[in-house]
Amino acid sequence: MLQFLTGVLFITILSSTLLLLLPAEKEEEFLPLVKMAMGIWIIHSITRIFGHSLF
Amino acid sequence: MMPMLESVIGTVLSSFIIVIISTFMALLLDFLFPSFSRWTRTFLFFIVLTVVLYPAYEHLQMIRSITQTVATMFISVYPLLTASILASGGSFSMLNFQPAMLLFANGAVILSDKILIPMLSAALLFDIVSRFHPAIPFTRMSDLLRGSLIGLVSALVAAYSIFITAGGTISWALTGVTSEPIKKLISQNIPLVGSFMTDSLGAIGRYSSGASVFIGAWLIVTIWSVALLPTLKTLLTGFLYRWTAALIEPFANEDITGILDDIGKTLFVLCAVSFLVAFAFIYTALFTVILVKLITVVK
Incomplete structure (x- = not known):
């Protein structure tokens, strides 16, 4: 959890x-990357609870 | 009552005044340097967080230390109580002693130390993250954490009250037409935890009025006020957060008012948790006092 x-x-x-x-016009391109990073982290944490590992 | 009120407001008010002034300064900076507004928002957010999180964190620590004290008290008193009940037999049957109650109380105290308070801190963190970075919201997660905490706490208190009222001899003098409007007022005006508070107050009241025959009304009042003081403090601080949010809403950023509101909500849930602990404390204190009284009377 921690x-x-x-x-x-x-x-x-x-x-x-x-x-x-970043400049304002680059923000649109950067936000999906942040969402992807958060998604990978959440999926990784959930799979670790059940004893599996993404990487 | 008044010194307590002054001490609570005195410690918290200074940080809220800093919040109000810094929000206004950020407004001025935004007006003077419009191109700098994103940095101003970030700096303001961090200033508000550092100032405002401290009182909330202090309350978390306070409830945690109280929980630990109550747990130690339970563990030390429990063997003594059981032994004396076995020894004295008849006199205790009048009081409807239920060992399962002690088990429940002990379980609740450990639960609030190991699960409730870490979950509450996690909810606080999720709130901050979703306010700071609106593109990655965690609002549902923090709402879920808070909601399940309230559910857990109210289920525990319902279990307590079932155990207490199952005996039948205990009745609360205040139940009746007179207390209903007050209960209604509390349950409608304290957000999130109001109805839970009135229900559990009824349960504690039912029990302690049965015991007041043995230990006297003044002692009951003392135990009540000692046990409920942390809850009142937390409730007052939660309201101060929401008042500040309401005060700065016209000129502040949506994030700042939102974070103040969220911390206030979390403190209300903490208030419910501390209520549970207070319940456990009242129960143990009453039983210890009754035990001492009975031992001295028998001798």
Whole structure:
């Protein structure tokens, strides 16, 4: 649980810092990447609960 | 009552004044440097978080330490109580002693220490993440966590009240026409946990009025106020969060008011958790006092 929360917090802070640094027109391209990263992290955490591993 | 009120408001109010002033400063900065607005929002968010999270975190710590104290008290008193009940036989049967109640109370205290408070902190974190980064929302997750916590706590209190009322001899003097409007008022005006609070208050009241014959009304009042003080403090702080959110809404960013509102909601749930712990505390304290009284009377 703690690991999952730490990952969520890390992705959020990293992506929002990058969003601040990127120019406004690049934001549209960057947001799907952030969503993908969060999705991979959530699926990875869920599969780990059931004893499997994505990587 | 008043010193408690002053101490609660005094510690929390200063941080809320910082929030109000910094929100206004951010508004000015936005007006003067419009191109800088994204950075202003981020900085304001971090300032508000650092200032506002501390009182909420302090309350979490307070409830956790109280829970631990109550758990230790249970574990130390339980063998003594059971032994004396076995020894004294007849006199305790009047009080409808149910060992399952102690088991429930102990379980609830451990549950709130190991599950409820970590879940509440996780809900708080999800709220912050979804406000800070609206593109990745976790609002459903935090609502789910809070909702299941409320469900768990109210189910536990329902189980308590079933165990208490199953005996039959215990009745609450305040149930009746007079207390109904007050109960209605509480359950409608305290968001999320109001109806739960009135229900469990009824259950505690039913039990303690049965015991007041043995230990006296003043002692019951003392035990009640000692047990319910942390709950009242948490409730008051939760309301202060929502008041601040309401106050700054016209000129502040939606994120800032939203995060204040969310922390207020989480504190209301924490209030319900502390209510459960207070319930366990009242139960143990009453039984210990009755035990001591009976032992001294017999001698």
